[in-house]
Amino acid sequence: MDDAHARACHDPGLALRGTLTRLTGLVLEAAGLRVPVGSQCLVRMGEQAPVLAEVVGFSDQRAFLMPAGDVHGLSSGASVMPAPPYVPVPRLGEPERNVTARVGVLRLPLGTGLLGRVVDPQGAPLDHQGPLADVTAEPLDRQPINAMDRAPVREPLDTGVRAINALLTVGRGQRIGLFAGSGVGKSVLLGMMARYTAADVIVVGLIGERGREVKEFVEDILGAEGRARSVVVAAPADAPPLLRMQGAAYATAVAEYFRDRGQHVLLLMDSLTRYAMAQREIALAIGEPPATKGYPPSCFAKLPQLVERSGNGLNGNGSITAFYTVLSEGDDQQDPIADAARAILDGHIVLSRGLAEEAHFPAIDVEQSASRVMHNVVSREHTECARRFRATYSRYRQSRDLVRLGAYAPGSDPVLDEAIRLQPAMTAFLQQDMHQAASLDASIGAMAHTIGF
Numbered sequence: 001m002d003d004a005h006a007r008a009c010h011d012p013g014l015a016l017r018g019t020l021t022r023l024t025g026l027v028l029e030a031a032g033l034r035v036p037v038g039s040q041c042l043v044r045m046g047e048q049a050p051v052l053a054e055v056v057g058f059s060d061q062r063a064f065l066m067p068a069g070d071v072h073g074l075s076s077g078a079s080v081m082p083a084p085p086y087v088p089v090p091r092l093g094e095p096e097r098n099v100t101a102r103v104g105v106l107r108l109p110l111g112t113g114l115l116g117r118v119v120d121p122q123g124a125p126l127d128h129q130g131p132l133a134d135v136t137a138e139p140l141d142r143q144p145i146n147a148m149d150r151a152p153v154r155e156p157l158d159t160g161v162r163a164i165n166a167l168l169t170v171g172r173g174q175r176i177g178l179f180a181g182s183g184v185g186k187s188v189l190l191g192m193m194a195r196y197t198a199a200d201v202i203v204v205g206l207i208g209e210r211g212r213e214v215k216e217f218v219e220d221i222l223g224a225e226g227r228a229r230s231v232v233v234a235a236p237a238d239a240p241p242l243l244r245m246q247g248a249a250y251a252t253a254v255a256e257y258f259r260d261r262g263q264h265v266l267l268l269m270d271s272l273t274r275y276a277m278a279q280r281e282i283a284l285a286i287g288e289p290p291a292t293k294g295y296p297p298s299c300f301a302k303l304p305q306l307v308e309r310s311g312n313g314l315n316g317n318g319s320i321t322a323f324y325t326v327l328s329e330g331d332d333q334q335d336p337i338a339d340a341a342r343a344i345l346d347g348h349i350v351l352s353r354g355l356a357e358e359a360h361f362p363a364i365d366v367e368q369s370a371s372r373v374m375h376n377v378v379s380r381e382h383t384e385c386a387r388r389f390r391a392t393y394s395r396y397r398q399s400r401d402l403v404r405l406g407a408y409a410p411g412s413d414p415v416l417d418e419a420i421r422l423q424p425a426m427t428a429f430l431q432q433d434m435h436q437a438a439s440l441d442a443s444i445g446a447m448a449h450t451i452g453f
């Protein structure tokens with residue numbers, strides 16, 4: 001037993017062995033176990049393979065745990081012990097790190113060997129390409145960077161998507177919500193960004209999607225081109241809620257790993273809503289009372305904790321630009337997760353079912369979308385051009401029904417006449433084939449050309 005573990009065993013405040021007393025729904029209860037919340041434990045039952053579980057709460061002498069695997073075969077009396085700490089073996093020539101191992105700390109593989117790979121929330125490869133090489137096990141829980149020490153968002157990021165580049169310019173280190181219902185082109189848009197964005201590394205967190213969608217995203221949408229510089233962490237809908245949350249945390253840790261090496265990372269998290277739902281399942285199971293629309297307060301506390309970890313690094317040191325998808329049907333403005341997300345993100349892009357139904361792709365509703373950092377990252381001329389484009393486009397959309405019905409007499413409103421004249425070109429500008437990239441410069445040029453700016 002290593003030193004740290006031995007020290008922990010002598011900590012009088014801890015009790016490192018408990019007994020399983022109860023299993024209801026998703027929650028395991030252990031008596032006699034006293035270890036910190038967040039500790040990883042192994043539940044052992046005879047010869048059966050141990051089940052990994054995390055301490056998520058306690059009440060007096062009882063600890064509540066959520067399993068990370070199948071609980072089949074467990075019964076009352078099984079032993080519950082913290083998982084032994086992982087102590088990395090120093091490589092030749094590397095200075096020995098000061099390991100302050102705590103019992104039961106979750107460590108997952110991080111390293112350049114993750115590039116091009118698809119892994120599950122526990123770091124196990126899902127892509128049948130053999131074990132991971134060039135990775136070391138690192139603690140998953142990290143402190144976010146102090147907001148005051150972060151480099152501000154000052155540089156534009158080329159996403160390869162014309163409508164976003166021109167009208168909703170994203171800054172390096174920005175965090176944006178992608179609000180959409182199902183089937184309106186979220187995955188395709190994320191795939192376009194994964195393939196075309198000017199970033200060194202793309203990290204994709206697929207949280208709570210159906211298994212088939214994960215395969216489709218990796219094979220068809222991301223393609224070989226996108227995959228080479230991507231890391232995909234997939235926690236499908238049938239994974240226990242603990243693992244779905246862990247998948248989001250792991251994807252974020254992978255992004256932090258590359259950022260801290262000075263690289264520019266694009267983090268695509270699909271979806272933030274399913275992350276919140278996983279936390280809701282856990283919180284309700286251990287008895288937290290529901291507050292807003294069935295979501296207990298802890299869900300709203302977890303969202304900013306996750307989102308705050310992305311963003312720019314310390315001055316001049318890498319960045320994580322992040323897109324978080326939020327499930328919302330356009331007209332449902334009451335969804336508490338969408339509300340919370342809007343408040344903590346620096347911009348939102350809304351995909352509209354109406355546009356998707358008109359086969360207008362990407363179905364970005366530019367009138368409803370906004371990038372809060374755009375004015376910090378583009379020229380004044382660009383801001384003015386985008387403003388004019390939006391105003392003209394909006395003018396047409398508002399009067400569209402009148403115009404279509406023939407109820408509008410041309411000539412009576414010169415602004416609307418201009419909007420009607422420019423409408424086909426503006427629509428063509430906003431649409432984009434999913435297999436074509438539009439660079440930032442080309443996007444700005446095309447926007448100015450479209451409205452004769």
Ligand SMILES: Nc1ncnc2c1ncn2[C@@H]1O[C@H](COP(=O)(O)OP(=O)(O)O)[C@@H](O)[C@H]1O
Nearest residue numbers: 181182183184185186187188189361362433434
């Ligand atoms: N840029 C695009 N060009 C053409 N068709 C698209 C585009 N984006 C989405 N679609 C169509 O919309 C369907 C649903 O898109 P998808 O990204 O899977 O939706 P979501 O992830 O929101 O459920 C796709 O199968 C495709 O037919």
Ligand SMILES: [Mg+2]
Nearest residue numbers: 186187188213
């Ligand atoms: Mg999808």
